[in-house]
Every structure is written in C-alpha cells, then in structure tokens.
Amino acid sequence: MLELYHWEPNIFFLKPMLALAEKGIEYTGHYFDPTNFEQFRPDFPANRESRLQLEREGPVLVHDGAIIASSFFMLEYIAETFPGPTLLPTEPYERYRMHSWGQIVALSLGGAVAALGCERYLVPALRSRPAAQLRAQIATIEPLERRSAWAALVAASDDDTAARAARSRLALPVQRLEAALGGSPWLAGTQYSIADIDAFAMLNALPTLAPTIVGQRSTPHISAFLERMHARPAVRAAMALSRTGRPAEAFVPGPEASRWG
C-alpha cells in the first residue's frame, strides 16, 4: 500500500509526484493544503523524523505503514524501492555527485527559492486572512523552527529586505548548477537521476521569481535543462495533478538559511 500526501506539483511536493510518474508506480494521493495547516491535524501521518524534517513543510510518503519524509531522501527511497526505470546512476562517482546536488539543493538553493516564492505568493495570501485566527493557528505549531517560519511570514515587513537576501543566496548554487549543466546533460553526469528531479522541482519557478538570475541569457544551460525536463511525459503527468491550475505559485516555508551568516 503506497500513499502520498502532497499539495500542488511544485517545489518539495513535486519531487515524489514526478519520481513515481517516472517509475510508473500507482499510489493513492492525498491532496492537502499546507497553507491551511492541514499537516498539523491529528490524523495526518507523522513520526519524529517527519515532524523535525529540516525542509519544514513537505510531502509525506506512507509505504506499508512506514512514514517517509524529507523530499530528497524520499526520492532516494522511491528509487531504491520500486521497479521501473532506474533513477540512480550506476557509477559510484556519479552517485556521489547526485548526493552532493541533493545537499546543495536542500541546504543552499531550496531555502532561497522557498523564501522568494513565499514573499511573492504566500505572504499576500496570508495577509488576506483574519489576523487573529491566523496567529492563533500558528501559535500551536510544533516544533519551534516550523512555528517561527510561519510567524516570520506573517510579520514580514513591506520592504524587500528578505527577497534581496534570498536573491543573493541564490547566486552561488545557480552558478554551480549552470556550470555543471554546461558540462553534462544531467546533474550527476551522463544518466538522468533523482538529482535532476530534485533540482528541477526547485528551479522551475526561478525564471519567474528571479528572471535576472535564471533565464535564457544569464543561464542558458539551466534554461535548456528546464526545457528538456518539461518535455518529459512524467513531468506533464505530474503537472496535470494540479488542482489550482497555477502550481508554480504554490509555496511554503522551506529550509532555513545557514545560521552562520
């Protein structure tokens, strides 16, 4: 029995939707709206690892009773568990690269992308809700790191300080992705892998969110990569699961920026 708790096919939520489509694996989908805090309801599947996952909000996979969270490791679980086309490079050094990209996307690119998307779409949406009720909902969130992320969105100032900081954090990972995709068709090397699924899910919104940083002119190799991805039948199948018709506007708080500066 395989169940996936997911939202719109964007960012972390898109990753397992796409990987399962690539593998051709059937599953029961449970669509939930994380901006209505449905993931904190008592009947939502949770364990220690899913509550404390560092990307804060994201999909949850339940496989024969086992709860699997944290989107890159979920991709690796899917790739290692299910039949279908392999999504893992066979060569150890390509797998090393795959793991390294997973780390960079999670800890460096991911937080910046989520921050930009939240600033553009989620903050205005939260502002349109009754403030007292929203604050009361946020006040009960555990753990503290997830509560703080939501509280920070509600308290966000009108200036663009946070967005500017997020844009500057994007520069290095984007530069590295661009260089890698200039040297090989896929991030791990010669083979399409979960590293491509992982990066695509986070990069897809950037031509809209940060057009001066990711676009035909500044990052031609990333642009070509996004086109190659959009041409894949599995990407189309995953995108077709959108209920809003605007998946690229669906954002939740992501991993925090490095606490060291």
Place this chain on the structure above:
Amino acid sequence: MVTLYHWEPNANSGKPMLTLAEKGVGYESHYLDLLKFDQHQPEYLRINPDGTIPALVHGDRVLTESTPMMEYIDEAFPGPPLRPTDPRARWQMRWWMRFFDAYFAPSLSMIGWSVFIGPAARQRDPAELRAAVERIPLESRRIAWRKALFNEFSEEELTESRRRVVFATGVLEAHLSQHPYICGEAYSLGDINGFNLGYALPLSQPERCNDQKTPHIMEWLRKIYERPATRATWAKGRTQMAARVGMLERAAAGPKRDGGDA
C-alpha cells in the same frame, strides 16, 4: 590510489577518516592545520578551490562534500558494508546524517568556535588574521571565520545554539533508547557521522550529556570508541581536541587485580 586531505579526527575531517579505517582502505594522509589556515593556501586550493576540508582524491576524482564522500567510500571500496540494505533503514540513516550535519552540528560548532577555535586563533597577530580571512574563497566561510576570530557571535545566536544543542541531544537520546545504532541493529555511516559530531559532548555539555541524563548516548559513544577503527583514527590526532576522546574509556568494572593473568 587514495589521498585524503584532513585536519583532526573531528567533525567533517573525521567522517572520511573513520569510514576509510572501517573499510580497511589505506590512504595517503595530508594533515592540514585548520587553525593555521592551511586549507586556504594556494597548494590546497588547487585541489579544492572552495578551501574547505576534507577532500578525498581517488584517481582523477576529487570529492569535497564529507557526507556524500562517506557513501562513496562505502560503494567504491571492498570491506564491510557500512549502509543497511533495507531502503527504509537507509532512509533513516540519511535522515539522521542530515539532522546531524544541518541542525545539530552548526549549533554545536558555533559554541565550539566561540569558546575554542576563536580564542586559539586570536593568539596570533590581528593584522595577519584579517589578511587570512580575506583569502577565504567562500563568502559563507569568510563570515563564519570572521565571527569566530573576532568574537562577533551575538548573545541571541549563542542562546539559540545552546537551545538547539539541548533539544537535539534529547532527540538523539530518545532515538538511541529505542535502537542500539542510528539505523537499527547494525553500525552504519550514520553512527560514524554522529560520533564525529558528538564524541566530546560529555565534556562540552557535562550538565546535559552524562550517565544519568543520557545513558543511551553514553553507551553508544563508548561502543563506537571501542571499535579498533575508531581507536586507530583518533590516534592520528595531534591536539588536545582529539585527545578528549579518551574520556570515553570505560572505567574499570572493579578493583584492579595484582599479579599476572591466571
């Protein structure tokens, strides 16, 4: 042919050192003194332009991310497997390594840098230190070093780091009270990662990590310290920092006997 550029058996440097030792893979060792900024010298930047340690060179391949490096070592070399075969247990191992790397370690090392690395490095000429910081290639590392060297951690940051260390210690104790090792019954890369992070917790956090409050963490650390690969790896340490591992020696169970073996 394997070459490892590393500092003390501690934190990120210790991860590939202990993994290679467990696999029984010999390597050419290049010790870089982190406190003398050897890792930002031109000779090393030719190996790793980011100026971070460790770096593993295997043939014409260069690996610079310590946690993915451990998985590579386990895959590329013969020797006892250090990852479970069950995907669920592997997922757990990876989840914990990320929790150690990205939640526990940054907070613990912020405290460590403020009380140990910073004061140790401040023994040197301030102008020389400032020049050394300017040579650091990655901006994020430059900021971290500046904070450590010139003691620019805010009280708020340190308070939050202390809170997280206490919280993460509790999460780890709860986990190890249910499982002897990070991903169940078998020793894995998750334990190697966690040991490098936490071997000195009983000394640096004596109020929080001790036989009364965290008996399962203590037993786990001692079990790992008893492994020949751990002993051999920590014996490569050159400073007092690595020598702290000695506190994991089990106290003699009873009074020592006189005379030889029966």
